Every structure is written in structure tokens, then in C-alpha cells.
Amino acid sequence: MATLGAQRKHKVTVVGSGNWGTTMSKLVAENVKANPNLFDQTVQMWVYEEEVTIPKDSRHYDPSNDKPQKLSEVFNRVHENVKYLPNITVPSNVVGNPDLVDSCKDSTILIFVLPHQFIPRVCDQLVGKIMPFARAICCTKGVDVSEKGIRLMSEAIGMSLSIYCGALSGANIASEIAQEKYSETTVAYDPPPMDSRAPTPKGSPTASQVDLISPSKPVPSARSARLKALPNEYPPLSHENVRKLFHRPYFHVRMVSDVAGVSLGGALKNIIALAAGFVDGLGWGDNAKAAVMRVGILEMVRFGKEFFPDSVHTSTFTEESCGVADVVTSCMGGRNFRCAKMAIERGESIFEIEQKVLNGQKLQGTSTAYEVNTFLKSQGLEQEFPLFTAVYNILEKNVRPEDIPELIEPKA
Numbered sequence: 286m287a288t289l290g291a292q293r294k295h296k297v298t299v300v301g302s303g304n305w306g307t308t309m310s311k312l313v314a315e316n317v318k319a320n321p322n323l324f325d326q327t328v329q330m331w332v333y334e335e336e337v338t339i340p341k342d343s344r345h346y347d348p349s350n351d352k353p354q355k356l357s358e359v360f361n362r363v364h365e366n367v368k369y370l371p372n373i374t375v376p377s378n379v380v381g382n383p384d385l386v387d388s389c390k391d392s393t394i395l396i397f398v399l400p401h402q403f404i405p406r407v408c409d410q411l412v413g414k415i416m417p418f419a420r421a422i423c424c425t426k427g428v429d430v431s432e433k434g435i436r437l438m439s440e441a442i443g444m445s446l447s448i449y450c451g452a453l454s455g456a457n458i459a460s461e462i463a464q465e466k467y468s469e470t471t472v473a474y475d476p477p478p479m480d481s482r483a484p485t486p487k488g489s490p491t492a493s494q495v496d497l498i499s500p501s502k503p504v505p506s507a508r509s510a511r512l513k514a515l516p517n518e519y520p521p522l523s524h525e526n527v528r529k530l531f532h533r534p535y536f537h538v539r540m541v542s543d544v545a546g547v548s549l550g551g552a553l554k555n556i557i558a559l560a561a562g563f564v565d566g567l568g569w570g571d572n573a574k575a576a577v578m579r580v581g582i583l584e585m586v587r588f589g590k591e592f593f594p595d596s597v598h599t600s601t602f603t604e605e606s607c608g609v610a611d612v613v614t615s616c617m618g619g620r621n622f623r624c625a626k627m628a629i630e631r632g633e634s635i636f637e638i639e640q641k642v643l644n645g646q647k648l649q650g651t652s653t654a655y656e657v658n659t660f661l662k663s664q665g666l667e668q669e670f671p672l673f674t675a676v677y678n679i680l681e682k683n684v685r686p687e688d689i690p691e692l693i694e695p696k697a
């Protein structure tokens with residue numbers, strides 16, 4: 286067994302404490318307990334600090350102490366995230382830490398679970414402050430678009446911190462997983478060969494050469510930092526051991542190597558879920574929803590093949606949880622779907638609905654629709670992705686949701 290002889294254990298930090306971040310902390314904490322030979326028994330969870338008032342219907346409500354309190358302090362006292370994941374007990378080996386740098390400083394595994402718009406700033410604060418040989422897994426769903434092009438969030442994290450970053454994504458509505466209802470997920474983890482214990486050979490691949498840049502048309506400028514090999518004292522971060530960190534009896538993990546496919550599935554399905562919400566909000570029924578899902582899946586596959594041609598496998602979208610399966614679950618019960626539907630039904634903007642009903646949780650589909658549109662425009666390819674373009678134009682009020690059938694009809 287490869288872990289024999291390893292004297293040190295992997296320490297894990299979950300960077301984020303929202304609905305999915307807290308759920309991720311719970312399942313990872315259960316797994317570190319189940320694998321004490323591999324993992325340190327404490328899981329750090331970075332909490333973006335805010336003041337919370339414990340609601341009256343919470344089991345933790347105390348009338349003698351109903352003043353606003355720090356979220357991290359409440360979490361560490363009651364082992365429940367009363368704001369973002371109420372009524373779910375998180376194991377006591379999760380420590381909520383409001384100090385980002387302190388929460389990550391000696392961890393070898395960083396699990397990023399933040400809304401994607403916050404990733405760049407958070408990574409900036411961590412540069413030079415983490416273990417140089419740390420590995421990351423990105424559970425965030427989104428893309429990073431700038432004037433230089435488009436990057437996966439895993440690329441944004443990996444390039445910013447000069448570490449390897451894989452991705453976890455699937456048909457994963459957090460509240461169901463927090464209640465330990467069965468679901469599947471996909472973990473893409475494919476570090477370059479130098480991750481073996483041998484000293485880095487001369488001329489071995491750099492982060493940018495191997496997996497931190499999509500060799501696609503829109504190539505971002507990369508820092509060509511050499512990845513640091515994991516020291517011999519740690520158990521290897523093989524597929525087998527990475528799987529042990531995430532797999533639960535109620536959360537089944539399939540390991541793959543296609544980081545781009547897994548990341549893009551998670552990001553682009555959020556745009557499709559908005560379209561599904563728009564047509565459902567019009568009262569058009571399940572056939573209409575299926576139609577936008579079909580067109581959206583085709584655009585997702587096309588996007589991957591067009592812009593990440595050397596890395597994306599089409600089968601990732603069709604065969605793994607992070608593809609069609611995530612489109613299906615997100616278009617049935619996800620927040621993007623529900624808020625888009627409510628926006629049409631109430632005649633309000635989805636941005637207003639997000640503020641009113643999500644209690645601080647964030648939609649990812651709206652900003653992703655804008656980012657993908659900025660990128661498609663820069664490539665002159667808006668017309669090739671009519672559903673993605675329609676969603677952007679609905680958000681911008683340039684077209685109406687009722688126009689969707691005409692807009693996605695193939696042009697002769």
C-alpha cells in the first residue's frame with residue numbers, strides 16, 4: 286500500500302462556507318475521520334465573516350441572546366451554519382476560521398467552494414502564504430473571463446497560486462447531499478507526471494505546459510511556475526486517495542482526468558438552468574424545458590470542443606454526473622432555475638429575486654451568462670451559441686423570454 290512509510294498526514298481546508306461549502310466540509314470531515322492514516326483529523330473551513338441573527342425558528346435560537354453574532358463563532362459553538370445550511374449538524378472536527386491565510390497556511394489540500402466571482406480576490410490574498418506543494422480541488426461552478434480570454438476556475442486558482450488544481454462537479458444540489466440523500470459526482474484530477482516522488486527532472490513539464498492553460502484560441506498569459514512535488518513524507522495524492530476524501534455512502538465519486546470537461550459542465554449548465562426557469566415561468570411546461578435543455582447541452586459540448594479542443598472529452602458531458610445529469614437536476618430544482626422562474630412569474634428582475642429570496646446565497650448563472658457572452662462577442666461567435674446568447678439578451682432586456690423558440694431555431 287502506497288501510504289506505508291508516510292509519516293505525515295494531509296491537512297484539509299475548505300475555502301468557503303456557503304450552502305455547498307458547508308456541505309462539502311461536512312462530508313470531507315466524515316471522510317478524514319474514516320481515513321485517519323491519510324488525513325489530519327481537523328478540517329479547517331474558511332468563513333467569510335458576517336454578523337448573523339439566529340432566526341426564531343432555529344433550534345439554536347436563544348431569546349436571552351438574540352443579538353447579531355459572528356457567523357464563525359456561532360458555527361463553532363453549535364456546529365451548524367445557521368445562515369447557509371440550517372438544520373444540518375456538521376461534525377465537530379470542522380473548525381470555522383474567519384482568517385483566510387491562517388485557515389490555509391499549513392494545509393496540503395485546499396478545496397475551493399466559493400461563488401466564482403470571489404475566487405480571484407481570495408487567491409490574491411493567498412499568494413505566497415500556502416504550502417508550495419499544496420494541491421487544490423475546485424468545486425466552484427463558473428468561468429473566469431478577462432480581456433486575455435477565458436479560463437476555467439481551476440486554471441485561475443492553479444495559475445494564481447502556482448499549484449495543481451483539479452475539479453469536482455456533478456448533479457449535486459447541496460441541501461440533498463447535506464441530508465445524506467444519494468447522489469453522484471465527478472472528480473477530475475490529473476496532475477502532471479512530476480507529482481510522483483522523484484525529484485523534478487530537468488525539462489519536466491511546467492504548470493502552464495501541462496494543464497493550466499487550455500491550448501485553445503483564447504490563451505491567457507500564464508505564469509510558467511514549476512509545480513512543486515509532494516514531499517515523500519506525505520501519502521501520495523493518487524486517484525484512490527483523492528477519492529477517499531470525497532466519496533461517501535451517499536455521495537458516489539467517479540474519478541476522471543478531464544478537468545476542462547468537468548469544469549465547463551458545471552459552469553455552463555447554470556446558463557441552461559436560467560433558460561429552463563424562464564420557459565417554466567411562462568407556464569410552458571416540460572416539453573419547452575426539455576427543448577432548451579437539449580439545445581443547451583449541444584452548446585455546452587460545442588463550447589468545449591471549440592475552445593478547449595485538446596482537453597475536453599465529449600463523453601465527460603454525456604457519461605458523467607457533471608454533464609447532462611447536472612443539467613437535469615439544475616433545471617428541476619436548482620437556485621438558478623427557481624429564481625429565473627420566479628422572476629418571470631412575479632414580473633421582477635432575477636437580480637431582485639436573488640436579493641429577496643436567497644438570504645445571501647449567490648446565483649452563478651447570471652454572471653456566467655454575461656461572462657460567456659463577453660467572450661463569445663470577442664470571438665465573433667454569438668450566433669453560434671443562440672441559447673447562451675438568448676439568456677444574456679433576456680437578462681439585458683433586449684429580448685423577451687417568449688422569443689426563445691424563435692431565437693434558438695437554426696437559421697437556414
Ligand SMILES: NC(=O)C1=CN([C@@H]2O[C@H](COP(=O)(O)OP(=O)(O)OC[C@H]3O[C@@H](n4cnc5c(N)ncnc54)[C@H](O)[C@@H]3O)[C@@H](O)[C@H]2O)C=CC1
Nearest residue numbers: 302303304305306333398399400403425426458459646647
Ligand atoms: N449550493 C449548491 O447546491 C451547489 C453550489 N455549487 C457551487 O459552489 C459555489 C459556492 O456556492 P455555495 O457554497 O452554494 O455558496 P452560497 O451561494 O450558498 O453562499 C454565498 C457564499 O459567498 C460568501 N461571500 C459573500 N461575499 C463574499 C466575499 N466578498 N468574498 C468571499 N465570500 C463571500 C458568503 O459568505 C457565502 O458563504 C458556487 O460556484 C456554486 O455554483 C456547486 C454545487 C452545488
Ligand SMILES: O=C(CO)COP(=O)(O)O
Nearest residue numbers: 455456457458619620621
Ligand atoms: O450546481 C448545482 C447543482 O448541481 C446547484 O445549482 P444552483 O446554484 O442553481 O442551485
